[in-house]
Amino acid sequence: MTKPPQFRRRTLLKGLGASALLPLLSANLIGCSDSSDAPPTPNPPESVPATFEHGVASGDPLADRVILWTRVTPEREGDVVVTWELASDEGFANIIASGSGTTTAAVDYTVKVDATGLDAGTGYFYRFRTGERTSPVGRTRSAPSGALAAASFAVVSCSNYPAGLFHVYREIAGREVDAVLHLGDYIYEYAADGYASDNAEALGRVSEPAGEILSLADYRTRYAQYRGDSDLQACHARHPFVVVWDDHEVANDAWRDGAENHSPDSEGSFSERRAAAIQAWFEWLPVRPPGEASDIIYRQFRYGDLLDLIMLDTRNAGRDRQVDYADYLNGEQIDSAAVLAATGDSNRSLLGSAQLAWVKDALTSSTARWQVLGQQVLMARQPLPEPAVRALTPATAGEDALQQATAAVLGAVQAKGKPAGERSAEEQALLDSAIPFNADAWDGYTFEREDLLNHARQLQSRLVVLAGDTHNAWASQLTTADGTVVGAELACPSVTSPGAEAVIGTDAATLFGPLAVQLMDDLRYANLVQRGFLQLAVGADALQADWVFIDSIDSPTYAIDAQSAHRLSVDRTSLLLA
Ligand SMILES: [Fe+2]
Structure with missing residues (x-):
C-alpha cells in the first residue's frame, strides 16, 4: 500500500474548529488530519489552471461535520490549488469556514474537506475555487442531535449509466430530504457493449472506457463519466449522500475473494482489481476516509434520538462465496435439501465476524427510537418452488x-x-x-441472518432494514425462524438498471409481483417492473415509506407515475407493515 502524497494546505478558519482539505487517496489511506493551528504553507505551489466539470458533493453528515467534495480538471498535469468556503447563506455573505489545499494526479484531482465545527441539524452552502474559476454552489446539512421528531431520506441504488437517463436523481434533487442514502451499484463495470447497454447509443450514454473496467485508470474514467451527468450532479449538489458500495463498484456478484464477473486467467489478480476499484470509489464519492490501512465502510450516523442509521458492507468486508445452484443439480432438478443445507451452513458469513460483532454492538448500544440498517442485499426470506x-x-x-x-x-x-x-x-x-431464489442475498447466508435477527429480537430493537441490489421494489416483514416479527425491510427500485421484466418479460414480471406476495409468507409488496426510488419519513411512532416511480428512463422528460405510487408504514410498536 502506498503512502499518501504530502498534502499542502493553508487553513483559514473563522472561529470554528479544525477543517481539513483531504485529497482522496487509496482506500486504506486517510487524508491528512488537520488542526486549526497548523502552520500555513509558506510558499504555495504554482497552481495549474483548472476547471470544475464534475460538480460538487457532500456526504457522511455528522452533528458537527460533513464531507465536502469536488474534482478539478487541470489544463495540464501538475498541482492545482483549490480553496473552499462554507457559508450559512447562499450568497456567501456569512462565511463560516474556509480553507485551501492542493490536489494532484495521485488522487485523480479529487478534493475532499471534512468541514467541522458545524451546528447540528443545520443547512449550509459550500463552493470551491481555483484560479479565476468557481465551482457550482452545493447545499448540505449536518445531522441533528438531541430530541428529534422527524427525519426524511431518499433511498436509491443501481444507477446504470448506459441503461437510461438519471431522472430519478433529478427528481430527488427537487425534493426536501435530510440526506440521500445510496445503497450501491453507483457505477457498473461492464464494457460498452455489455449489460443493459442496448439503448446506450441512442441515449448518447455509451460507457467509457469502452472495455470492462479493470485498472485504476479505468475505474476513474468510469466515475468521471457518471459524474459528468447533470442530473446526478444536481442531486449531489442539493443533498448530502450516505453511500455504500454493492458489487458492481468492483464486479458483478463480488464476494471477499472474487466475483462472478472476474476471471483471474484473463483479467488478472482480483485483489488488485478490487484495490483499484476501492481507491477510485474513495476518490470520487463524498465518504469520510475510514482510517489508516483500512477499507472498512460499515459505519454509523445518528439522527438525534430518533434513529441510528447503521450502514453495512455485505460485499467486500467478509462475504463468503455465494452458493451456486449449478453445483446442486440432480439431473435437471436442483436438490432443494442440499441447497438448504448449504445456504444454512453455520460456517458461512455475509458480513464477516468483525462486522457482525460491530453491528451487534451498534444495536446493543443504540438508544434511538429506530434502528435502521442501510445495506445492499435483501434480508427477507424469499423462497420459491x-x-x-x-x-x-x-x-x-x-x-x-x-x-x-x-x-x-x-x-x-x-x-x-x-x-x-x-x-x-x-x-x-x-x-x-421451496428454496431461496436469490442465494446472493441474505437468503444464501441464513445462519448469520438468524443470528442477527435473534439479537435484534432480544434487544427489542425497532429494526428497519433498507436494501437495494435487485432493481425492484419490495417490502417484507423480517422474521426469525419461528415466525416472530422482528422488523421490516424496505427495498428501493433501481435508478435505471433493468428489473425482473428484463429477465422474465414485462407481462410475467407484472403478474409475478402480486403472486409473490401471495406465495412468500413475509412479503407484503413488490413492484418488479418500474424504476424509481424510496422516500422515507421517519417519525417517533411510525416510519412511512413511499415508493416513487417515474414513467420513463429513455425520453428526455419524465413524469411521476402516480398510479404506481405505493405507501406503507412501519408501526413502531408492532413493527408491522401496513
Ligand atoms: Fe444493480
Whole structure:
C-alpha cells in the first residue's frame, strides 16, 4: 500500500474548529488530519489552471461535520490549488469556514474537506475555487442531535449509466430530504457493449472506457463519466449522500475473494482489481476516509434520538462465496435439501465476524427510537418452488424452464390457498420444494441472518432494514425462524438498471409481483417492473415509506407515475407493515 502524497494546505478558519482539505487517496489511506493551528504553507505551489466539470458533493453528515467534495480538471498535469468556503447563506455573505489545499494526479484531482465545527441539524452552502474559476454552489446539512421528531431520506441504488437517463436523481434533487442514502451499484463495470447497454447509443450514454473496467485508470474514467451527468450532479449538489458500495463498484456478484464477473486467467489478480476499484470509489464519492490501512465502510450516523442509521458492507468486508445452484443439480432438478443445507451452513458469513460483532454492538448500544440498517442485499426470506428457481438459474434457465416455472408458481399459489389437509401430495411436495431464489442475498447466508435477527429480537430493537441490489421494489416483514416479527425491510427500485421484466418479460414480471406476495409468507409488496426510488419519513411512532416511480428512463422528460405510487408504514410498536 502506498503512502499518501504530502498534502499542502493553508487553513483559514473563522472561529470554528479544525477543517481539513483531504485529497482522496487509496482506500486504506486517510487524508491528512488537520488542526486549526497548523502552520500555513509558506510558499504555495504554482497552481495549474483548472476547471470544475464534475460538480460538487457532500456526504457522511455528522452533528458537527460533513464531507465536502469536488474534482478539478487541470489544463495540464501538475498541482492545482483549490480553496473552499462554507457559508450559512447562499450568497456567501456569512462565511463560516474556509480553507485551501492542493490536489494532484495521485488522487485523480479529487478534493475532499471534512468541514467541522458545524451546528447540528443545520443547512449550509459550500463552493470551491481555483484560479479565476468557481465551482457550482452545493447545499448540505449536518445531522441533528438531541430530541428529534422527524427525519426524511431518499433511498436509491443501481444507477446504470448506459441503461437510461438519471431522472430519478433529478427528481430527488427537487425534493426536501435530510440526506440521500445510496445503497450501491453507483457505477457498473461492464464494457460498452455489455449489460443493459442496448439503448446506450441512442441515449448518447455509451460507457467509457469502452472495455470492462479493470485498472485504476479505468475505474476513474468510469466515475468521471457518471459524474459528468447533470442530473446526478444536481442531486449531489442539493443533498448530502450516505453511500455504500454493492458489487458492481468492483464486479458483478463480488464476494471477499472474487466475483462472478472476474476471471483471474484473463483479467488478472482480483485483489488488485478490487484495490483499484476501492481507491477510485474513495476518490470520487463524498465518504469520510475510514482510517489508516483500512477499507472498512460499515459505519454509523445518528439522527438525534430518533434513529441510528447503521450502514453495512455485505460485499467486500467478509462475504463468503455465494452458493451456486449449478453445483446442486440432480439431473435437471436442483436438490432443494442440499441447497438448504448449504445456504444454512453455520460456517458461512455475509458480513464477516468483525462486522457482525460491530453491528451487534451498534444495536446493543443504540438508544434511538429506530434502528435502521442501510445495506445492499435483501434480508427477507424469499423462497420459491424449486421449478421456479430453476428458471432463474443460468445453468438451467430457458424457455421450457420458464414455462415450468410459471406453472409451478401458479400451482404453489393455489396449493397455499388450501388448508394443509386438503392439498394433494403433489401440491404439498411443490410447496416443500421451496428454496431461496436469490442465494446472493441474505437468503444464501441464513445462519448469520438468524443470528442477527435473534439479537435484534432480544434487544427489542425497532429494526428497519433498507436494501437495494435487485432493481425492484419490495417490502417484507423480517422474521426469525419461528415466525416472530422482528422488523421490516424496505427495498428501493433501481435508478435505471433493468428489473425482473428484463429477465422474465414485462407481462410475467407484472403478474409475478402480486403472486409473490401471495406465495412468500413475509412479503407484503413488490413492484418488479418500474424504476424509481424510496422516500422515507421517519417519525417517533411510525416510519412511512413511499415508493416513487417515474414513467420513463429513455425520453428526455419524465413524469411521476402516480398510479404506481405505493405507501406503507412501519408501526413502531408492532413493527408491522401496513
Ligand atoms: Fe444493480
